[in-house]
Amino acid sequence: MSTRQLYFISGSPPCWSAMLALAVKGLSYEPKRLDNAKREQKAPEFLAINPRGHVPVLIEDDTTVCETFAVLAFLDAAHDTPNGAPPLFGETPEQTARIWQSISESESSLRDQIGDISRPLFRGKGAEFADQITSNAEKVLAELSLLEARLESDPFLAGDALSAADLIAYPLLMQLGRAADREEAKAFDLAYPLPDHFTRISQWTDRIAALPGYDTAYPPHWK
Ligand SMILES: N[C@@H](CCC(=O)N[C@@H](CS)C(=O)NCC(=O)O)C(=O)O
Incomplete structure (x- = not known):
């Protein structure tokens, strides 16, 4: 063991x-x-x-x-x-490519952009960093529109099975949601609450939240 x-x-x-x-x-x-x-x-x-x-x-x-x-x-x-269930990085070359493509997209179009939105909001500095938040929010919303379109045909980001792509993107979107929940965030368009703006992404987050063991992985200080 x-x-x-x-x-x-x-x-x-x-x-x-x-x-x-x-x-x-x-x-x-x-x-x-x-x-x-x-x-x-x-x-x-x-x-x-x-x-x-x-x-x-x-x-x-x-x-x-x-x-x-x-x-x-x-x-x-x-x-x-x-x-x-299939491996997190896929079984076939095509699956592996789709998974890595999605991961790379999250890295280039979501991670830093969401960080630049959420960090000031978590620190109560939304007004001070308004331009930074607004410009990154535009980029993130554009990316979320692409994810919404992708989830029209598949339940998960890289196809019909859960993969590493979902596990990388999900916490980023949760970070955005937590930042968007701040009172100060109401001054910005952060697609919040998610179900009102992106139905399929919201359904996808529900699928992740239903995974076995999800609760044990949930950030302790968010509970
Ligand atoms: N490239 C690293 C980055 C990890 C990372 O940024 N971790 C942050 C937490 S979100 C960290 O350790 N921050 C502590 C610090 O930089 O002092 C990875 O993917 O593991």
């Missing part, structure tokens, strides 16, 4: 992706929560594990894996997906 630990910061989208992958794979682990407010990820004990001081980090038996994509790839290569 393997031992497994996941170092994470609550609410971090990359960490949530790793935790969702563990949930989808049906793998138990010891959660090792680091406190960002205390900069625990920069403490010598953690820098000995990841000198960059970033989370997530997975330790399974003697293997230490840093970087979100590497964690997902390791879990996928090391463990079957339960109940005959």
Whole structure:
């Protein structure tokens, strides 16, 4: 029986992706929560594990894996997906390409843009960063329109099965939703509440939320 630990910061989208992958794979682990407010990820004990001081980090038996994509790839290569579900990175070259395409799109068109919207709103600095929020919101809404169109034909971002593409994009959209829920965010068009603006994306988020183990992956300080 393997031992497994996941170092994470609550609410971090990359960490949530790793935790969702563990949930989808049906793998138990010891959660090792680091406190960002205390900069625990920069403490010598953690820098000995990841000198960059970033989370997530997975330790399974003697293997230490840093970087979100590497964690997902390791879990996928090391463990079957339960109940005959396909691997997170696909079975065929075409599936693998679709999955990586979607992941790359999330990285280039959602991650930093949503970060630039949500960071000021979480810090109560919406007015100060209004131009930054507005310009990034336009980009994110354009990308969400493309995702909405994609989800017209498929239930998941890279086809008819859940994949790593969904596990990477989902926490980003949840981060946007949490930022959009702030009073200050009402001054901006952030497609909130989601079901009123993007029906299919909203149904897709419901599908992710129904995954077994979803609750264990949910950011503890959001509960
Ligand atoms: N490229 C890394 C980035 C991970 C990342 O940005 N982690 C953030 C949490 S969202 C972090 O560790 N921040 C702590 C810090 O930079 O001090 C990955 O994908 O794992």
